[in-house]
Amino acid sequence: MGRWWAVALSEAVQGDKALAVTCEGEQLAVFRDGRGAVFALEDRCPHRRVPLSPGPVKPAGLQCPYHGWTFDGATGLCNDIPNLRRDERVPARYAARVFPASEANGFIHVWRGKGTPAAELPGASYRAAGREHTGSAVANIAFEQYLDVMLDGPECLLSFPSVHITDFFLGDARRDGGHLVLDRGAVWKGKGNGPAFVRDHSLWVRTRVPLTGGDIRVELLSADEDPLVTIFIAASENRRGTTSLVWRGFLHTAPAPLSWRWRMARAIGRAPFAIFPHIDGAAVAALEVAPSRDRRLAKTDASTPAERVVPVQERCAV
Amino acid sequence: MSEVPMMDAAGREAEVTSKRDWVPINLDLRDTWFPVAYSADIGERAVRRIVHAQDVYLWRDGGRLYAAEFRPDRLEAMRAGASTFTNGSGFYPAVERYGYIWAWYGNPDNAHEELIPNIPFLPPDGQGIPRYTQRAVRFDAASPLSVENLIDLTHADFLHANAIGDSQSENDVVEVHSTSETVTRIRNVTRKSVAPVMRWIGGVRAQYQDLRAVLHVHLRNNVCISYPNFTPGYPIPNVQPFVPVGKHRSRVDQTNYTVHAPAPFRWLMPRISYVIQPQDNSVLRPQNARYFESTERRDLSSRFDGPGNRYRLLMVRLAERQQRGDFGYGADADPSADISAVLGMRG
Known part of the structure; x- marks a missing residue:
């Protein structure tokens, strides 16, 4: 199909x-x-x-x-x-x-x-509700790896200015239709003792990665789960182990107090996110394969994909 | 240098365990209380914590504590999707004790307060626990693997030597005791090099000290109650509850109850986790990933791994029992029993 x-x-x-x-x-x-x-x-x-x-x-x-x-x-x-x-x-x-x-x-x-x-198009789920920032690139990473890294270490693929994206996953990747959704903690740069030691992360980054296809959604959320930035990234396999990317994203009207650096940068029109066309190979190689295991398992067992990523309430003891 | 295969009881236990394919990432044990947050951290604004990849939102309203599956502003709209963990109500059983909020993970009908572990050195009502004793740290591994790291004795002499001390001692004896729900490791060390942290900020000027370190681990909820007692020196009682966030990460809201230690040690020692935790994560992170791999290569063990191997075995037994539908506590298990004597507390 x-x-x-x-x-x-x-x-x-x-x-x-x-x-x-x-x-x-x-x-x-x-x-x-x-x-x-x-x-x-x-x-x-x-x-x-x-x-x-x-x-x-x-x-x-x-x-x-x-x-x-x-x-x-x-x-x-x-x-x-x-x-x-x-x-x-x-x-x-x-x-x-x-x-x-x-x-x-x-x-x-x-x-x-x-x-x-x-009938349904992947881009139909994206609705801009603010000033848009768009772009396209060919990233120097293979397509399936791009999707996996988006779960294991999205900080290798994109950034939000003034934001430190951590690799502390808030739970495991959860299945949402044909996608895996994973939250991770994030903090404003330059505040506190460092991201490993904050009591609760002041921000979250939510990545929604497809099992098949290439429609990726990334959101920067406040601790109250209010969206600050939404990005839709369309990825597909390019030639010679590279990945085609096109993206649109926008800044939400912030309901929560944000850092002064963030507000200043937005006031002068700087984009609230960056998508990397040049991927740091050393950083990607250093990532442990973690939540992306669930994606690979679901893909390889296409006959029963939903059973390999078990809903929380149905997990067995061992 | 000759190879010494140390196939004693610990080794045999390890072999039995490994035959059962020890996969710490999958141990989802139920019917237990998890200390999901410090009481002092929860106010009117909802805070999200996670147990076994399941959301637990905590907040207070009108002085009353709530622990729910959903954010308060979405609770009504989403209540229809509430799980059996809350009997469809959306609210977990929750209790405050020892300065923590304990949320029940399992069948709410089995949530009894007497299943909350006894922590004899902390005030049950949590009153008077200084904030400087509380430090939240995150581990880059599933909870059971993180607990193994804590049970593991010999790694500290290498990974944490700059803070805790080296492996030099005159005698080092380890005992392990267990029930169906707990593992207790007792380490007696004589004439051990004084830990740098105790020498430089703890006022212990001697070159050597004796150590009796007791670690009492509750299997279901990974609550680790530790009572290391240094002579000359003082005890550093602490609680390290490894709350399983998911298959790859765990969270520990530590209480290093140093209130009886001299200043400035009592204030500074709890901050040692800022040094220790990154050191542990440097090994836990790649280690956790490798336990996802199916392999025929069994873990090797020395006699020092006895407590850890006992822990592995008991965890597997408990998990298998739960898999058969038995979530009850055995006759030898009483989490709320006073463990002062077990810990060897003075006075």
């Missing part, structure tokens, strides 16, 4: 240019028609295998930059081969591979795999 992947920010696909993206290791060309509808084709001209994405978007579709063959976004069919005589037709079987595409809440999604595209 296939699935939707968020592969691009909506604003990154505009005008008469296509955007090259990579999803599950496959290179795609994403573009819009004149009415703004989004389409995704394999980034490979079936004529001479040239990438389509550098070509211009024409009224009839995406035009290959090499020989001008043009492909319809909805069907992938080649509808124009320049220089054909008037009495010549493009053979009906000439087409680029096409992928269903859809858009929601600032993300462009592509359906990959078999089956009828599902």
Whole structure:
């Protein structure tokens, strides 16, 4: 069965240019028609295998930059081969591979795999309620590792300015549908005896990581569980052990008193979070495999995934 | 240097235990009280604590203490999802004693106050316990593994040598006693090098001192009651309750009851956890991860591991008993019995 992947920010696909993206290791060309509808084709001209994405978007579709063959976004069919005589037709079987595409809440999604595209898009769960900060990157870490590290040590992958993210997990990862959710303590930098010795953490970081797919949600919460920052990160497998990332996030209207450094930085417009494109390999290698074990177990036992991450109330004694 | 296989009783016990596949991360023992917070830490604002990956929210309202599965502002909306741990009410049984809030983990119908462990050196009503004696620390391991670390005698001479002292002594004898619910380790050391912390801030100028250290461990809730008595010197009674946060972490709200020690030792000694705890975590963190791995390679043991191996064996037995549906306390178990004599308290 296939699935939707968020592969691009909506604003990154505009005008008469296509955007090259990579999803599950496959290179795609994403573009819009004149009415703004989004389409995704394999980034490979079936004529001479040239990438389509550098070509211009024409009224009839995406035009290959090499020989001008043009492909319809909805069907992938080649509808124009320049220089054909008037009495010549493009053979009906000439087409680029096409992928269903859809858009929601600032993300462009592509359906990959078999089956009828599902109605719900991963990005549908994201609703910005404040000034947004967005971006995209290719991170130097493999996709599955990216998801695991997001559970074991998200401080290797992102940061919140003035915030020290600890690795004190508040309980174990808990199953929420097709995701694992894990809370960990965090503290404001420069306060107290250090994060290991505070009675109760003043902040929490909640990571919501998929068992399959790439939609990640990270939240910075106050101790009263009021959200301060929400980030939606769409990850997917890129080539050569790297990971494609696109993200949107926003700052909530803070209900709780925050540190003066945090307030100052926000007042001058600095982003309330940073996503790292360059991952510290030594830091990742030093992480012990901890909550991500539950994710790997659930993935490898796909027939009974819910039973491997046992709900709290049903755990047995041994 | 020859290899000395020390296959005495401790070694055989270890072998029996390892055959049972000791996996400390999975021991979820029930029907017990957990000291989830210092009483003094809980006011009207709800605080979240966690036992076996299960939320326990604590707060006071109108002077009354509440321990619930959900935040107070969400309690009504979420009460329908309350678990059997609260009989569907959303509220855990909770009691205040010895300066702690004890929350019941298990069947609420079995929550009896006499199952709260006796701590003879602390005032039962918690009155007068100075805040300087209370330090919360976090361990990067599941509770049973953290408790093993505490039971383990010989690691301190190496990992904590700069604070606690080296392994030099004239004689070092270890005894271990147990019931179905407790393990008691007694260590008698004669002419041990005086611990640096006691020499430099404790006023003990002698070169050597004798030590009688008793550690009484309650298996279900990992409450460790310790009474190390130094001569010359003084006792440093302490409580270290390893509350299981999850499979990877535990939390300890320590009480180092140093009120009878001279100043400034009584104030400074509880802060030694700032030194000790990172040292322990440096080994516990990778150790915990490795106990998730299924392996045929059994842990090796020396005679010094006797108490730890007894602990492993008893934990497995208790867990197996609970797995069969038996959550009761045996005839040899009485958590509230006075353990002053067990600890060897003076006076």
